[in-house]
Amino acid sequence: MISKVKNAMSNLVGGMMPHGHHHHHNHHSGGGQNSGQEGLPHRFPYGRPDFLDLTPELLQYSTEHASRPVVTLKRGTRLPWGAGYAEAINAGKSMLNEDQASCEKLFVRKPSSKHRNSTLVDDSGDNTGIPLHFWGVFDGHAGSGAAIMASKLLHRIIRDGLGEICHLLENPNSAPPICLAKNGSPFQTEAKKGGTQDSAEDADAVCDASVRFHMEKVVSLESLVMGVIETAFKQMDDLIEKEKTTYAISGGCCALAVVYLMGKLYVANAGDSRAIIIRNNEVIPMTNEFTPESERQRLQYLGFLRPELLGNEFTHIEFPRRIQHSELGKKMLYRDHTMTGWAYKTIVEDDLKFPLIYGEGKKARVMATIGVTRGLGDHDLKVYNSNIYIKPFLSCVPEVKVYNLDENKHGPDDILVMGTDGLWDVTTDKEVAEAVSTYLSRCDPSDPMRYTLAAQELLMRSRGVLKERGWRLPNEKLGSGDDITVFIIPLAGHESET
Numbered sequence: 001m002i003s004k005v006k007n008a009m010s011n012l013v014g015g016m017m018p019h020g021h022h023h024h025h026n027h028h029s030g031g032g033q034n035s036g037q038e039g040l041p042h043r044f045p046y047g048r049p050d051f052l053d054l055t056p057e058l059l060q061y062s063t064e065h066a067s068r069p070v071v072t073l074k075r076g077t078r079l080p081w082g083a084g085y086a087e088a089i090n091a092g093k094s095m096l097n098e099d100q101a102s103c104e105k106l107f108v109r110k111p112s113s114k115h116r117n118s119t120l121v122d123d124s125g126d127n128t129g130i131p132l133h134f135w136g137v138f139d140g141h142a143g144s145g146a147a148i149m150a151s152k153l154l155h156r157i158i159r160d161g162l163g164e165i166c167h168l169l170e171n172p173n174s175a176p177p178i179c180l181a182k183n184g185s186p187f188q189t190e191a192k193k194g195g196t197q198d199s200a201e202d203a204d205a206v207c208d209a210s211v212r213f214h215m216e217k218v219v220s221l222e223s224l225v226m227g228v229i230e231t232a233f234k235q236m237d238d239l240i241e242k243e244k245t246t247y248a249i250s251g252g253c254c255a256l257a258v259v260y261l262m263g264k265l266y267v268a269n270a271g272d273s274r275a276i277i278i279r280n281n282e283v284i285p286m287t288n289e290f291t292p293e294s295e296r297q298r299l300q301y302l303g304f305l306r307p308e309l310l311g312n313e314f315t316h317i318e319f320p321r322r323i324q325h326s327e328l329g330k331k332m333l334y335r336d337h338t339m340t341g342w343a344y345k346t347i348v349e350d351d352l353k354f355p356l357i358y359g360e361g362k363k364a365r366v367m368a369t370i371g372v373t374r375g376l377g378d379h380d381l382k383v384y385n386s387n388i389y390i391k392p393f394l395s396c397v398p399e400v401k402v403y404n405l406d407e408n409k410h411g412p413d414d415i416l417v418m419g420t421d422g423l424w425d426v427t428t429d430k431e432v433a434e435a436v437s438t439y440l441s442r443c444d445p446s447d448p449m450r451y452t453l454a455a456q457e458l459l460m461r462s463r464g465v466l467k468e469r470g471w472r473l474p475n476e477k478l479g480s481g482d483d484i485t486v487f488i489i490p491l492a493g494h495e496s497e498t
Helices: 002-016 056-061 147-165 166-170 220-243 296-305 427-444 451-465
Strands: 086-087 100-106 130-141 178-180 186-188 252-261 264-270 274-279 282-285 329-335 343-346 401-403 415-419 465-467 470-472 484-489
Touching: 086 100, 086 451, 100 484, 130 147, 130 166, 130 415, 130 484, 147 220, 147 252, 166 220, 166 329, 178 329, 178 451, 220 252, 220 401, 252 274, 252 415, 264 274, 264 415, 274 427, 282 427, 415 427, 415 451, 427 451, 451 484
Parallel strands: none
Antiparallel strands: 086 484, 100 130, 130 252, 178 186, 252 264, 264 401, 274 282, 274 415, 329 343, 415 484, 465 470
16 A cells, blocks of 8 residues: 555656646646756645645545545645635646645734745744735646645745835834835834925835825835735745755646735636635625736737737737738728727738637637636746747736724624635626525534635535536536646635734
């Protein structure tokens, strides 16, 4: 048995590099991802989230495509806030589960002198500072390397960034107000009547909400936290690119992170994962999906500004269908980066090139290759059989939305659901809300597993049941064939944290 498990594990770790035939089945990405990565050590070995604490046997079992077992927290395992979690592998489109997840409680502190020049310090065991809670789901494509790396490090990068503004977080209503000078260094000022500053007439300075400069720029503490999170995503993306020179870090990933700090939830999304809040049976969307369709105008504008990025193979202009050579000189419907509607233009030679964005809905692709437009990694991704890089069109910057927990009273059934697109592809926001609310209403309120059991129920509902014609939902429609990862976070959970 032991040798069998060892063989399975070596196959798993060896399988981190994606195989070409999987790429075209992956709705996110085509191929051409890992040039120069062969023979390099992995940055992190393949595995499932640490909090699942899987044995090698269970790790191997979790990768079985035929049964697609639902993996949940063990009874007795408690995540911060009592959050629930469940996951399942895809139906065969990639060898391993390319989703990853993390859940951590950290503490924000001013950078110490010994750690000031080092990054990503592991401070487990040191419980001093401002509590920070983090949940993240990372939907990998063309390999799991980038998703694993982000799941291990993004929360630490956010914590370190918040450490740089720790003096403001510790004294959010302090007087005199604390400002950051143009060069980023902190100084204190006395507020004058009318809101101007004795020592801070520089319009580029940043201050807390009680201080105004003559240019009327007010920077709130909330926007500083948002900026730290946005910057952390960029730093994470840069780190993946940097470390790809010495490690094999395959693919890219969509990233969705929820950060709780000082009474507020910050929901940061780069990709097509989704988070919703369900409060009093009302659905509050906390994310927008970033796809070739939703970001069409941004992508087309970049192609218009930088035509060299299109490699003389693509056109930034969109047509309802591919243009044929015989249609030169004829009038056809089109739209570009300036338009939301459609108009007619006379077809010229350049219009015969392949469109930058092609396809509709989940089949829409950037340069016929990738189906998401924001995320981390993908630095080596090229158009199939070409030397055209796609990364310039992909953004690592998340959209951050804020939910103030202190402004609302939350009951035990008020929750935040976050999941990869494997969940949302086949289940609407409303269906998710109904399924979870119905399940929780029947569940023992004192059961510490209630949110994990609700996550399991949700996941099984979206995966479906294996029948002769594939995985099917109760209505016989196709279930999700993708990796699925779900967190259910009780909004009243922070009240139980010490």
